[in-house]
Amino acid sequence: MSTENPAMAPAAMASATKQDFIRQIVRDDLASGKHAAVHTRFPPEPNGYLHIGHAKAICLNFGIAGEFGGWCNLRLDDTNPGKEDPEFVEGIKDDVRWLGFKWHELRHASDYFEVFYRSALKLIGDGLAYVDDLDAEQMRDYRGTLTEAGRNSPYRERGVAENLDLFRRMRAGEFADGSRTLRAKIDMGAGNINLRDPAIYRIRRVTHQNTGDAWPIYPMYDYAHCLSDALEGITHSLCTLEFEDHRPLYDWFVDHVDLPNHPELWQPLLDAGLPTRPAKPRQIEFSRLNLSYCITSKRKLAQLVGEGHVAGWDDPRMNTLRGLRRRGFTPAGLRLLIERVGVSKQNSVIDYALLEGCIREDLDAAAARRMAVLDPLKLVLTNLPPDHHETLRFANHPKDDSFGMREVPFARELWIEREDFAELPPKGFHRLKPDGEVRLRGVGIVKCTQVIKDDAGHVAELHGTLDPQTRHGMPGADRKVKGTIHWVSARHAVAAEVRLYDRLFGVPAPDSEEDGRSWLEHVNPQAKRVVRAWLEPAAAAVAPEQRFQFERLGYFVADRVDHRAAAPVFNRTVTLRDTWAKQADS
Numbered sequence: 352m353s354t355e356n357p358a359m360a361p362a363a364m365a366s367a368t369k370q371d372f373i374r375q376i377v378r379d380d381l382a383s384g385k386h387a388a389v390h391t392r393f394p395p396e397p398n399g400y401l402h403i404g405h406a407k408a409i410c411l412n413f414g415i416a417g418e419f420g421g422w423c424n425l426r427l428d429d430t431n432p433g434k435e436d437p438e439f440v441e442g443i444k445d446d447v448r449w450l451g452f453k454w455h456e457l458r459h460a461s462d463y464f465e466v467f468y469r470s471a472l473k474l475i476g477d478g479l480a481y482v483d484d485l486d487a488e489q490m491r492d493y494r495g496t497l498t499e500a501g502r503n504s505p506y507r508e509r510g511v512a513e514n515l516d517l518f519r520r521m522r523a524g525e526f527a528d529g530s531r532t533l534r535a536k537i538d539m540g541a542g543n544i545n546l547r548d549p550a551i552y553r554i555r556r557v558t559h560q561n562t563g564d565a566w567p568i569y570p571m572y573d574y575a576h577c578l579s580d581a582l583e584g585i586t587h588s589l590c591t592l593e594f595e596d597h598r599p600l601y602d603w604f605v606d607h608v609d610l611p612n613h614p615e616l617w618q619p620l621l622d623a624g625l626p627t628r629p630a631k632p633r634q635i636e637f638s639r640l641n642l643s644y645c646i647t648s649k650r651k652l653a654q655l656v657g658e659g660h661v662a663g664w665d666d667p668r669m670n671t672l673r674g675l676r677r678r679g680f681t682p683a684g685l686r687l688l689i690e691r692v693g694v695s696k697q698n699s700v701i702d703y704a705l706l707e708g709c710i711r712e713d714l715d716a717a718a719a720r721r722m723a724v725l726d727p728l729k730l731v732l733t734n735l736p737p738d739h740h741e742t743l744r745f746a747n748h749p750k751d752d753s754f755g756m757r758e759v760p761f762a763r764e765l766w767i768e769r770e771d772f773a774e775l776p777p778k779g780f781h782r783l784k785p786d787g788e789v790r791l792r793g794v795g796i797v798k799c800t801q802v803i804k805d806d807a808g809h810v811a812e813l814h815g816t817l818d819p820q821t822r823h824g825m826p827g828a829d830r831k832v833k834g835t836i837h838w839v840s841a842r843h844a845v846a847a848e849v850r851l852y853d854r855l856f857g858v859p860a861p862d863s864e865e866d867g868r869s870w871l872e873h874v875n876p877q878a879k880r881v882v883r884a885w886l887e888p889a890a891a892a893v894a895p896e897q898r899f900q901f902e903r904l905g906y907f908v909a910d911r912v913d914h915r916a917a918a919p920v921f922n923r924t925v926t927l928r929d930t931w932a933k934q935a936d937s
């Protein structure tokens with residue numbers, strides 16, 4: 352945990368140019384002196400792992416705090432025991448760090464249960480909350496509809512003393528789950544349904560992962576969230592658009608509990624050594640990140656895992672942050688996506704290709720090059736002696752010398768990609784064909800002299816000759832041929848498992864249910880294909896999560912779980928070009 356101010360690092364300079372409406376509000380509030388510093392928070396509920404949509408909220412909250420010299424808390428919004436799990440808490444912390452951010456303090460909404468309770472007693476004492484005996488169904492019935500006002504509960508006019516007594520007994524665990532509810536006394540005729548005496552507390556005798564069995568009652572989200580913000584001194588509470596209609600309630604609780612002027616409510620936090628300086632937060636809404644070909648609902652992601660459509664939350668097909676990580680996506684690439692998408696109140700669906708483009712852009716600069724053959728066909732260079740062996744030197748990156756050089760063994764027998772040979776080449780085919788020539792990357796020009804077939808008539812092996820005049824430093828080195836192909840020395844190649852991933856859903860809007868099909872029916876069965884491949888030695892003996900461009904094939908990462916230097920496992924992160932756009936055109 353970092354308590355220092357991450358502040359005005361180079362990131363701050365870069366962002367001076369970001370002009371979205373939220374940053375403008377922050378800028379104005381700092382300029383006017385309304386706030387001395389900006390304090391934000393990222394408040395996930397630990398009921399699942401984070402997904403690509405959360406990356407937007409993370410980048411926004413942590414990004415703004417960093418850019419303007421403030422800080423951002425990570426708060427686990429753990430008011431729903433039963434659905435929540437410490438495993439998810441650890442996963443969330445891990446994912447936030449992986450994306451490149453540091454929280455100021457780690458807090459839990461459950462840290463504040465005593466404050467919430469005291470605040471509720473205050474609201475009751477002020478005549479602003481009451482204990483209702485209606486059950487859930489009756490309450491729904493009394494609430495009214497968008498076009499019809501609600502009706503007052505028969506329990507609405509209970510006296511303060513009776514309400515205090517009943518609420519204390521709710522807290523003491525005297526009543527059955529769901530039998531009573533504490534409600535705010537606002538206005539059953541309000542046009543905004545959120546203001547029709549919303550529930551504050553419900554009775555649920557469920558063990559909580561942090562507080563155990565200490566509480567038989569739990570606060571509702573709308574009540575707990577705004578008070579948590581206030582307690583932490585959050586200045587700008589950024590949330591997604593669906594909370595816009597909840598803002599009047601957010602303000603109602605903040606104003607009527609009035610934490611800054613009632614230190615007796617939060618004294619327990621000071622006693623427990625939790626620094627607390629409440630302030631009045633302001634809620635600001637922005638549009639969610641929606642991506643085509645993706646599902647961004649924890650519930651549905653949990654279903655994919657639970658029903659075995661994928662191997663787990665970190666399956667590289669999942670658009671969870673851990674899935675994307677395992678797939679080889681980079682934090683910088685994801686941050687670039689969020690920057691490109693920008694911040695607004697306009698709901699839209701971002702094309703998945705934009706995400707892939709950002710990842711390619713980052714990896715093009717950040718990934719060393721290697722050679723690998725995914726679908727091998729043997730090529731024997733018959734004019735080299737059987738024991739021919741050379742060690743060639745290849746640049747690790749075509750545009751960046753700082754990546755240095757590596758040694759690549761070269762010998763008489765090579766693996767090339769099966770699709771780089773065509774016995775009956777289509778027009779415009781510039782790779783290897785019978786009697787044709789092609790350049791072997793970093794070696795010279797090879798002519799195909801013989802095609803050897805197996806009994807079934809399949810091409811089993813190629814023979815060719817390497818033109819010695821086209822080797823490095825020879826007069827013919829620059830001789831032009833149209834195609835260049837990659838290769839791996841068969842004797843030196845390391846066998847690897849390569850997992851070729853593609854989009855998990857075969858349609859752009861899997862959960863639109865427009866065509867009457869359930870989103871699960873759109874799971875793309877081709878989204879994972881496993882092949883046995885050959886790697887050049889320098890691609891094999893690497894640490895998990897090492898990323899490479901396998902030349903001409905795409906970007907790949909050594910699997911962070913299964914990869915071993917002696918038994919390499921690579922995941923394809925993304926192809927070099929957008930193959931989906933091509934399909935859409937044809």
Ligand code: ATP
Nearest residue numbers: 394395396404405407408590591639640647648649
């Ligand atoms: P889900 O519906 O998947 O459960 P959620 O909104 O309930 O998502 P939370 O854990 O409550 O998930 O979210 C934590 C924060 O992340 C909230 O501030 C929420 O607004 C934000 N968030 C969630 N999904 C997105 C998204 N797709 N785009 C931007 N922000 C998001």
Ligand code: MG
Nearest residue numbers: 395396428649
């Ligand atoms: Mg939620």
